[in-house]
Amino acid sequence: MPTWSIMTASRNSLAALRIVVRALIGLTLTLLALLIVTFGLAKLSPIDPALARVGDHASRSTYLQMRHELGLDASWPVQLLRYVQQLAHGDLGISLSTGQPVEQDLRRVLPATAELATLAMSVGAAVGLALALLAARYAGRASDLLIRFIALLGNSIPVFWLGLVALFVFYARLHWVGGPGRLDDAYEYTIDMPSGFVIVDAWRSGIPGALSSALSHLVLPVLILAGYAIGNVTRLTRTALLNEMHQEYVMLARAKGAGELRVLLHHVLPNAAGLILTVLALTYANLLQGAVLVETVFARPGLGRYLTTALFAGDAPAILGATLLIGLCFVIVNGVTDLLVRLADPRVQ
Amino acid sequence: MTAPSPLLVVRELSVRNGSSAAARTIVDRLSFSVHAERVALVGESGSGKSLTTRAIMGLLPAPLMASAAELRFDATNLLELGPRDWAVLRGSRLALVLQDPRHALNPVQSVGHQLDEMVRLHGAYSRAERRERIEAMLQAVGLTVRVLGLLPQQLSGGIGQRVVLAMMLLNGPQLLIADEPTSALDVALRDQVLELICELVSTRGMGLLLISHDLQQVARYCDRALVMYSGRIVDECAAAALPHSTHPYTRALWSCRPSGRTYGTELPVLDPNWQIEEPG
Amino acid sequence: MSADSAARRFGVAVLIAWLLLGVMAPWLAPYNPLLQRIADRLQPASALHWLGTDGLGRDVLSRLIYGARPTLGLVVLVGALMVPIGLTLGILAGYCGGWIDRVLSGTTNIVMAFPQLVLALAFVGLLGPGLVHAAFALVLTGWPAYARLARVETQQLRRSDYIAAAQMLGIVGPRLLFGHVLPACIPAMRVRLALDMAGIILAAAALGFLGLAERPPTPEWGSMVADGGKVVFDQWWLATAPGAAILLVSLAFNCLADAPREQADGV
Numbered sequence: 001m002p003t004w005s006i007m008t009a010s011r012n013s014l015a016a017l018r019i020v021v022r023a024l025i026g027l028t029l030t031l032l033a034l035l036i037v038t039f040g041l042a043k044l045s046p047i048d049p050a051l052a053r054v055g056d057h058a059s060r061s062t063y064l065q066m067r068h069e070l071g072l073d074a075s076w077p078v079q080l081l082r083y084v085q086q087l088a089h090g091d092l093g094i095s096l097s098t099g100q101p102v103e104q105d106l107r108r109v110l111p112a113t114a115e116l117a118t119l120a121m122s123v124g125a126a127v128g129l130a131l132a133l134l135a136a137r138y139a140g141r142a143s144d145l146l147i148r149f150i151a152l153l154g155n156s157i158p159v160f161w162l163g164l165v166a167l168f169v170f171y172a173r174l175h176w177v178g179g180p181g182r183l184d185d186a187y188e189y190t191i192d193m194p195s196g197f198v199i200v201d202a203w204r205s206g207i208p209g210a211l212s213s214a215l216s217h218l219v220l221p222v223l224i225l226a227g228y229a230i231g232n233v234t235r236l237t238r239t240a241l242l243n244e245m246h247q248e249y250v251m252l253a254r255a256k257g258a259g260e261l262r263v264l265l266h267h268v269l270p271n272a273a274g275l276i277l278t279v280l281a282l283t284y285a286n287l288l289q290g291a292v293l294v295e296t297v298f299a300r301p302g303l304g305r306y307l308t309t310a311l312f313a314g315d316a317p318a319i320l321g322a323t324l325l326i327g328l329c330f331v332i333v334n335g336v337t338d339l340l341v342r343l344a345d346p347r348v349q
Numbered sequence: 350m351t352a353p354s355p356l357l358v359v360r361e362l363s364v365r366n367g368s369s370a371a372a373r374t375i376v377d378r379l380s381f382s383v384h385a386e387r388v389a390l391v392g393e394s395g396s397g398k399s400l401t402t403r404a405i406m407g408l409l410p411a412p413l414m415a416s417a418a419e420l421r422f423d424a425t426n427l428l429e430l431g432p433r434d435w436a437v438l439r440g441s442r443l444a445l446v447l448q449d450p451r452h453a454l455n456p457v458q459s460v461g462h463q464l465d466e467m468v469r470l471h472g473a474y475s476r477a478e479r480r481e482r483i484e485a486m487l488q489a490v491g492l493t494v495r496v497l498g499l500l501p502q503q504l505s506g507g508i509g510q511r512v513v514l515a516m517m518l519l520n521g522p523q524l525l526i527a528d529e530p531t532s533a534l535d536v537a538l539r540d541q542v543l544e545l546i547c548e549l550v551s552t553r554g555m556g557l558l559l560i561s562h563d564l565q566q567v568a569r570y571c572d573r574a575l576v577m578y579s580g581r582i583v584d585e586c587a588a589a590a591l592p593h594s595t596h597p598y599t600r601a602l603w604s605c606r607p608s609g610r611t612y613g614t615e616l617p618v619l620d621p622n623w624q625i626e627e628p629g
Numbered sequence: 630m631s632a633d634s635a636a637r638r639f640g641v642a643v644l645i646a647w648l649l650l651g652v653m654a655p656w657l658a659p660y661n662p663l664l665q666r667i668a669d670r671l672q673p674a675s676a677l678h679w680l681g682t683d684g685l686g687r688d689v690l691s692r693l694i695y696g697a698r699p700t701l702g703l704v705v706l707v708g709a710l711m712v713p714i715g716l717t718l719g720i721l722a723g724y725c726g727g728w729i730d731r732v733l734s735g736t737t738n739i740v741m742a743f744p745q746l747v748l749a750l751a752f753v754g755l756l757g758p759g760l761v762h763a764a765f766a767l768v769l770t771g772w773p774a775y776a777r778l779a780r781v782e783t784q785q786l787r788r789s790d791y792i793a794a795a796q797m798l799g800i801v802g803p804r805l806l807f808g809h810v811l812p813a814c815i816p817a818m819r820v821r822l823a824l825d826m827a828g829i830i831l832a833a834a835a836l837g838f839l840g841l842a843e844r845p846p847t848p849e850w851g852s853m854v855a856d857g858g859k860v861v862f863d864q865w866w867l868a869t870a871p872g873a874a875i876l877l878v879s880l881a882f883n884c885l886a887d888a889p890r891e892q893a894d895g896v
Contacts, residue, residue, distance in 0.1 A: 030739045037743070037769075038751070045755035140411060145632050152636075152887060156880035158831055158851075160838045161872030164858045165865075172862045235887075248452040251408055256516070257440030257470045260432065266466075270457050289746040293835055297858075307747070308839055311754035323744075323751040330744040 016343055023339040027331060032084075034327045038320050039083050043076065047316045052096050092324070093317035097310065102321035105306060110325070111196025112182070113295065113302035117287045119222045124229025124287075125280055131230070132237035137264055139242060147234060154231025159224060159290055163297035166220050178217035180299035187213055221298045228290045232283045240275040244268045274341040281337035285330045355382040356524050356556040357405070360419035364400050364580075367412050375413070376401055377580040383524065387547060387557040389567040389588060391602065392577035398560045401577075402526045405558075406445055407435050423523060441471040444517035444525045446546075449533040450509030454501035461497030464516050471520045486515045490545060507538040511545065518549060524556045531566070543570050564591055564603050576602065633887075640823075640884035647878050650694050651701040658691035662848045671864050680870050683856060685846075692848035693870055699842060699849045700833050700878070703760045703767075704826055710768045712822060715775025716814060720806055722776065723783025734780070737773040745770040746832050753841045760833060760842050767829055774825070778817045783810050823886035830879045850875050 050066040092102035135147040171179045182198045187210045193201045202214040253267045292304030310318035364376035376397040390398050404415035420427040447453050468479045490511040531539035550557045568591040576584040576599050584596040601619045666686035674681045680689035722733035749766035756762040836842045837851020850871040857868025
C-alpha cells in the first residue's frame with residue numbers, strides 16, 4: 001500500500017489544515033444557502049401555517065394570536081434569524097399531519113432509508129466498479145459495448161416504473177420475493193423496531209421467519225435502487241479509467257513488461273481513485289433521492305415516503321424538515337468527499 | 350569471419366491507420382537492422398519515427414496497426430508474440446525511454462516503488478537483492494538513493510530522465526530504444542544525458558535505437574543514421590558523414606537548424622525538384 | 630455503422646418522433662384523450678384500441694400521444710432558461726476573473742450541492758402542483774453545471790492566441806464573448822444538456838407519478854404509470870406503456886449524450 005498519502009500529509013500538515021478550514025467554510029455557506037432557499041419557499045408558499053394550525057373555523061383573534069406565536073408578524077430578516085436559531089437547536093417545527101415534532105418523525109424514519117440506501121450502494125458500487133473495470137480492460141470490444149448499454153439502460157429506466165413491473169413479475173406472478181412493506185403482515189405488528197433497521201430488529205426479535213421475511217422484502221427495492229446506482233457508477237468510472245489509460249505512464253508501464261491486469265489495478269486505478277471516490281459519493285447522495293420513489297412504490301416507511309406523504313397532505317413543516325435533512329446529507333457527502341480527495345491526492349499539493 | 354547477428358531486424362514494416370484498404374499509411378515499408386551499435390532514426394515531426402518504435406515494441410494505440418515481412422528481435426519473431434510473451438520480453442531484453450520523464454512515471458507512486466516493480470516483474474529476488482541492484486544502477490546513472498523516496502513531480506528534468514534510464518536498464522536489456530530522450534530537457538543538459546546513454550550502452554554491449562530530430566546531436570553520438578521522411582527511409586549513412594551528405598533532404602535537415610552563424614541569412618528550403626524514391 | 634453512430638441515430642429518431650407526437654397530437658391521436666367510456670374500461674389491446682383502455686374507459690394510445698406534451702413543454706422551458714443563464718454567468722466568471730469569478734464560482738459550488746429531485750418536490754409541494762413550479766427547481770439546480778463548463782472553456786480560451794487575434798482585430802466586449810467564446814462552449818454544453826434532459830424526463834415523470842404534475846385529467850406519462858400501478862396485477866399494460874415511453878425518451882437523450890463522448894475517448 002503506497003505510503004505517499006501519509007508522507008505528504010504529514011509533510012504539509014499546514015496546507016492540509018488550510019484545506020480543511022476552507023472546506024468547512026464552504027460547507028457552512030452551502031447549508032446557509034439551502035436554509036435561505038427553504039425559507040424562501042416557505043414564505044412564497046400559499047400554505048398558511050397559522051391557518052393550518054388553528055383550522056378554518058377559528059376566530060380571527062385566535063388566528064392572529066397563532067400568527068404571533070409562530071412569529072409570522074415579524075419582518076422577514078427577523079423570521080429568517082429565528083428560523084436559523086430554531087434549526088440550530090434542532091427544532092424543525094410541528095408536523096401538521098402527525099402533530100409530532102418533525103425532528104422526532106425524521107429520527108424515526110431515517111434509519112430505514114439509510115439501511116436501504118447503504119445496502120443498495122454496496123451492491124451498486126461493487127457491481128458498477130467490476131463492470132467498469134471489465135469495460136475499460138476490453139474497451140472497444142463486444143463486452144465493452146454490452147456493459148455500456150447496460151449502464152445506459154440503468155440511467156434511463158424510471159425507477160418507480162421498474163419497481164411496479166418488478167413487483168408484478170417477481171411478487172404477484174412468481175412469488176419469489178416479498179411484496180410491499182418491510183415485513184409480511186404477520187410480523188408487521190409483532191416486532192419492536194428499536195433501532196429502526198429492519199434487518200437488525202427482525203434478527204434480534206428472535207421470532208422465526210422474521211429475518212427471512214425482512215430480507216425477502218428488501219431484495220427488490222435494494223436491487224432496483226442498486227440498478228439506479230450501477231448506471232452512474234459504471235459509466236463515469238469507465239470514463240475515468242479510460243482517460244487514465246491514455247496517459248503516457250500507462251504505456252511505459254506496459255513497456256516495463258507489466259501485464260494488462262497489473263496495469264489496470266496498480267497503475268490506472270490508483271490514479272483514477274480520486275475521481276472514482278467522487279463518483280461513488282455523489283451516487284450515494286443521489287440514492288437518497290432515488291429512495292424517495294422506491295419507498296413510495298414499495299410502501300416502505302422511510303424518509304422518502306415521509307416526504308411524499310407530507311407533500312400530499314400539504315404539511316409544510318414536514319416537507320421543509322425532510323428536504324433540509326436530505327439536503328444536509330447531500331451537502332455533507334459532497335463536502336466530505338471533496339475534502340478527502342483534496343487531502344489524499346499528492347498531485348494537488 | 351562471420352558478422353555477428355543483428356539484434357533487431359525490420360523488413361517492410363508498415364503502420365496503417367486501420368485495417369481497411371482505405372486506411373492511411375503512416376509508416377511505409379521500412380527496412381533496417383540494428384546490431385550492437387548506436388543507430389539513429391532522424392526526421393522531422395510527423396515522419397513516423399515514434400510510431401516505428403511503438404510498432405517494434407508492440408505498443409501501437411488502438412486504431413493503428415502494424416504489418417511487416419519480418420520483424421525479429423534477436424531470435425524472437427515479434428510478429429507472433431502473444432500478450433504474455435510481450436510482457437516477458439519488454440523490460441527484460443527490450444527497453445524503451447521516452448521524451449518527458451514527468452509523464453513517463455506513475456504520478457502517485459514513489460520512484461523507489463516503481464524501480465522495485467521493474468525488478469520484480471522479471472525475476473524473483475529477495476528484497477536485499479533488489480535493493481542492491483537498484484542502488485548499483487542509480488550509481489551508474491549518477492544518482493543517489495535520495496531519489497527513491499521522491500514522487501515523480503518532485504524530480505527535475507535531468508534527474509527524471511536519469512531515473513527512467515535507470516529503471517529501464519535494471520534488467521540488463523540487449524536493446525534500448527530511446528524516443529527523443531533529450532528533447533524535453535534544457536539545452537545544457539542534453540549532451541550530458543545523451544553522453545550518459547551512450548556510455549551505458551557501450552559498457553553493457555547494448556544496441557541503441559535513438560530517435561531524434563537533432564542531426565548535430567546524432568552526428569556526434571551515433572554510429573549510423575537513417576533519415577526518414579513521410580514514413581519512408583530516404584537516406585542512410587554513417588553518422589559522421591551526415592554533415593557532408595549529398596542527399597538533398599538530409600542536407601536540408603542538417604542546415605535548417607538556426608544558430609549564431611546563420612543569423613540574418615535566408616532560411617534554407619527543400620529543393621522543390623526533389624522526389625522521394627520508391628524503396629528498393 | 631459503429632455502435633456509437635447507431636446509438637446516436639436511434640436517439641435522434643426517437644426525439645423527433647416525440648416532438649412530432651407532442652406537436653401533432655390532435656391530428657395523430659385516434660380518440661379524445663379525455664373521453665370516458667366507463668362501459669369499455671380496462672379493455673386489453675384490440676383493433677379498436679391499440680393499447681387498450683384505462684380505468685375510466687379512455688383510449689390509452691391517445692393519452693400516450695397527448696402525454697408527450699407536458700414533458701416536452703417542461704424540457705423546452707427548463708432548457709431555454711437553464712442553458713443561457715448558466716453559460717452567461719460562466720463566461721462572465723471566466724473572462725472577468727477577480728472577485729466576479731470568485732463570487733460566481735462560490736455560488737456555483739454551493740448550488741451544485743443541492744439535491745435536485747428533492748428540491749423539485751419541495752417546490753411543487755409548497756408552491757402547488759404543476760410542472761412549472763418543478764421547472765423553477767430544475768432551473769435553479771441545473772444552471773451551475775453550464776456555468777462551470779463555460780468558465781473552464783473561457784479560461785482556456787482567454788490564454789489562447791485565438792482570442793488575442795480576435796482582440797487585435799478590434800473585436801471586444803459582448804461580440805467577443807458571444808461570437809467567439811460562446812461557440813467554443815457548445816460541444817461540452819451539448820453533452821451536458823443531453824444528460825440533463827434525460828434526468829429531467831425522469832424527474833418530471835417521477836413528479837407525475839406522485840401526482841404532483843398536471844392536474845387530472847390531463848394525460849401525463851408519470852401519472853399514467855401511477856394509475857396503471859393501481860391495477861398492475863391484472864391490467865399490467867396500463868402501467869407498462871407510459872413507462873416504456875418514458876424509458877425510450879430518456880434513453881434517447883442518454884444515447885445522444887454518450888455518443889460524442891465515446892468518440893472523444895478515442896475508443
